[in-house]
Amino acid sequence: MRSIKFSLSRKSTTGWDAAVHLTEVYLSGDRKADQLLDELPIEFIGDRRAACQSLFLGALRHGHRTQAALQGLLRKKARAGVEAILLVSGYELLDADAERHPKIIHHAVERSKQLINRFEQGFLNAVLRKLPDALAGIDAEQAPAAYYSHPAWLVAHWQKEFPESYRELLEWNQEIPATYLKIYDESIQGPAGLEATNWPQFYRITPQISWQVDLHPLLNQGNAYIKDPSTRLAPALLAPQAGESVLDLCAAPGGKAYDMAHAMKGSGLIVAVDLPGNRIARLDANLSTLRSADLQCKIIKSDLLELDAATFEAQDLPLRYDAVMLDAPCSNTGVIQRRTDVKWRLRPKDIAQCAKLQLQLLHSAARFVRAGGRIVYSTCSIEAAENQHVVDAFLKSKSGQAFELEDSARSLPWETGHDGAGAFRLRRNS
Numbered sequence: 001m002r003s004i005k006f007s008l009s010r011k012s013t014t015g016w017d018a019a020v021h022l023t024e025v026y027l028s029g030d031r032k033a034d035q036l037l038d039e040l041p042i043e044f045i046g047d048r049r050a051a052c053q054s055l056f057l058g059a060l061r062h063g064h065r066t067q068a069a070l071q072g073l074l075r076k077k078a079r080a081g082v083e084a085i086l087l088v089s090g091y092e093l094l095d096a097d098a099e100r101h102p103k104i105i106h107h108a109v110e111r112s113k114q115l116i117n118r119f120e121q122g123f124l125n126a127v128l129r130k131l132p133d134a135l136a137g138i139d140a141e142q143a144p145a146a147y148y149s150h151p152a153w154l155v156a157h158w159q160k161e162f163p164e165s166y167r168e169l170l171e172w173n174q175e176i177p178a179t180y181l182k183i184y185d186e187s188i189q190g191p192a193g194l195e196a197t198n199w200p201q202f203y204r205i206t207p208q209i210s211w212q213v214d215l216h217p218l219l220n221q222g223n224a225y226i227k228d229p230s231t232r233l234a235p236a237l238l239a240p241q242a243g244e245s246v247l248d249l250c251a252a253p254g255g256k257a258y259d260m261a262h263a264m265k266g267s268g269l270i271v272a273v274d275l276p277g278n279r280i281a282r283l284d285a286n287l288s289t290l291r292s293a294d295l296q297c298k299i300i301k302s303d304l305l306e307l308d309a310a311t312f313e314a315q316d317l318p319l320r321y322d323a324v325m326l327d328a329p330c331s332n333t334g335v336i337q338r339r340t341d342v343k344w345r346l347r348p349k350d351i352a353q354c355a356k357l358q359l360q361l362l363h364s365a366a367r368f369v370r371a372g373g374r375i376v377y378s379t380c381s382i383e384a385a386e387n388q389h390v391v392d393a394f395l396k397s398k399s400g401q402a403f404e405l406e407d408s409a410r411s412l413p414w415e416t417g418h419d420g421a422g423a424f425r426l427r428r429n430s
């Protein structure tokens with residue numbers, strides 16, 4: 001398959017064409033939606049980029065519903081190029097009033113002439129004409145997984161985990177997420193078009209805002225960061241103080257480090273650890289905006305499970321810290337509204353596998369907490385298996401005996417109105 005930059009380099013390429021192309025690449029490979037959007041050529045800007053993003057993410061957000069509707073219309077699975085057109089069109093049909101459906105179908109058939117062969121065009125035409133009725137025939141009560149466009153196993157799992165509220169969760173995940181800017185320095189006047197929220201320092205970014213003109217000058221100076229209000233929970237629990245030593249584990253790209261550096265009033269030590277790889281460059285760029293004469297920020301590129309005393313000694317860094325943040329990798333079930341392709345990637349065994357790794361990471365992280373110090377274990381999962389159960393298993397273990405659970409915070413998106421998360425503060429007594 002040709003590169004995204006090459007395929008979209010023609011001036012005549014529309015946002016719709018680009019969305020179909022990204023959807024095809026997504027269906028054919030193992031790249032995440034964010035990565036594909038990041039690969040759009042820089043000249044692909046303005047309305048074309050916005051249309052591409054909205055159609056591509058809409059196709060994925062509602063893709064399971066469109067696939068369910070197509071089941072009765074296709075004898076065998078369509079080639080990824082054809083399926084991509086059907087998913088983008090399915091989203092457009094769901095998003096529009098019935099009187100616009102013929103226009104949507106006509107447009108898809110016309111644009112597809114340059115994308116698929118004549119046989120496929122005839123087939124597409126026939127299927128698209130039946131798609132609106134097939135979509136309308138899916139009932140929320142009888143077929144919640146198809147209607148709310150989630151894998152059936154995940155819906156069955158949440159029906160057990162959240163019997164009272166799984167529908168609210170499914171509805172939440174299907175909404176288009178808000179984007180928030182956190183402004184740390186109260187003296188900074190944000191641009192017009194930022195909307196205040198109930199969460200201090202968080203502003204909703206409205207369509208009036210220009211990323212290029214309004215936001216870029218504000219970002220990357222250490223005083224503002226694009227992040228969801230749920231990200232405040234774990235740093236607030238850890239509450240690092242000025243002058244303390246903080247070990248930020250699983251740190252990249254550095255969002256939690258921003259909160260912690262500001263809580264520390266720019267004084268102390270932050271040692272950030274993440275796996276070697278391309279996330280380190282963004283971590284480094286973010287930390288470089290936080291460093292000051294009084295705040296040292298160091299990076300260790302390492303697997304936490306292999307982190308040992310020698311690595312710290314080699315960089316002349318302490319081995320034990322006042323405060324440790326472990327923002328563990330997780331199933332991401334709390335952020336599906338924002339990262340809709342998580343629904344496509346997640347497999348039934350993933351939650352248990354994440355929990356197993358998280359417990360290993362917590363054991364490894366706990367070694368670096370000084371006596372009397374604290375550690376916050378945090379995830380952006382809403383699964384008990386990845387939150388409370390990991391902490392319970394740790395506390396029951398031999399090394400967990402030295403710790404006690406002091407406090408915790410949880411966000412279930414349908415209750416809080418922002419992304420889901422779990423955070424637990426453990427104190428080391430000895």
Ligand SMILES: C[S@@+](CC[C@H](N)C(=O)[O-])C[C@H]1O[C@@H](n2cnc3c(N)ncnc32)[C@H](O)[C@@H]1O
Binds near residue numbers: 302328
């Ligand atoms: C939830 S993200 C961290 C987000 C970050 N704390 C922030 O606030 O911007 C999880 C991170 O864990 C890192 N990670 C996963 N497994 C790891 C391991 N074994 N050792 C170190 N880092 C790991 C990933 O590379 C990823 O950057």
